[in-house]
Amino acid sequence: MNIEDFDFDLPKELIAQTPLIDRSSSRLLVMNREKRTIEHGRFTNILNYLNKGDALVLNNTKVLPARIFGTKEDTGANIELLLLTQREGDSWEVLAKPAKKVKVGTVISFGEGKLKATCTELLEHGGRLVSFSYEGIFLEVLTELGEMPLPPYIKETLDDQSRYQTVYAKEQGSAAAPTAGLHFTEALLDEAKAKGVEICFVTLHVGLGTFRPVSVEKIEEHDMHSEFYILTEQEAEKINRVKSSGGRVISVGTTSTRTLETIARDYDGAIQAASGWTNIFIYPGYKFKAIDGLITNFHLPKSTLVMLVSAFSDRDFIMEAYHQAINERYRFFSFGDAMFIY
Structure with a gap:
């Protein structure tokens, strides 16, 4: 398929720059694939579409305050680092800005020396491998010095850092939030449980590759980024119990979807406890094994995420829904x- 098949015109003023005061007060567009109907409501209406015996599968990754600002020890030049992936111990893959000023041996100081990074390797994708030194606990130092790594299309400052975390965020490791889950409040999840909906968790640490544009004309040639996932035995059993009882598995977000579809068995869709790296690329023509429903946000034109939702529905229906959302000023x-x- 051609990349242009997933393009659409989006007015810039529709790109949300700040979160709503009330998480669950966002709007909700509902697509019924079988009836090919589209409804409009509020996110709290999601309970009307969930049945007793269904499962909601949420990604409980927690975003690191992974953007840190420091200076080169030798010249005093300002350097920004964005932490991507922990390799081993205190060694991390990072993006440096400006990258040309960070060479092997460069030492960068943060917070008047509370944290130091020494560049040990130049990486193929333009990133850097650095080794951190500090006193105390790394995550505590990072929390003190770092900022949330908001996506590049968000230009506003985020006053409340917790608004770029889900209310159930637990496992530290993401460079970006699993944003479909940002709509849920603890009260809304409690209401779902009271209705008999099983709440299940996977962990997938979202990388910055999520925002990497598809640069090839034929989407089949796109090289998908890898992300680390974990699904425990307990959560796998809960999901399989729902499936075997005839309930629906409803994935909250594309990250939960990619995790489940990576793990699910080809012949029956059963889920097994597992951990590892996935670079699964889901686009139209893909046969879903694990999920029956998907809660997601509205994605960038030409992105792998809009390709995934087009695979779960179909491209024409998704584009119709997106055009309605634009006309309705979502x-x-x-x-x-x-x-x-x-």
């Missing part, structure tokens, strides 16, 4: 509104 991207496809 808010797009990370802090934007939601859609439910079933």
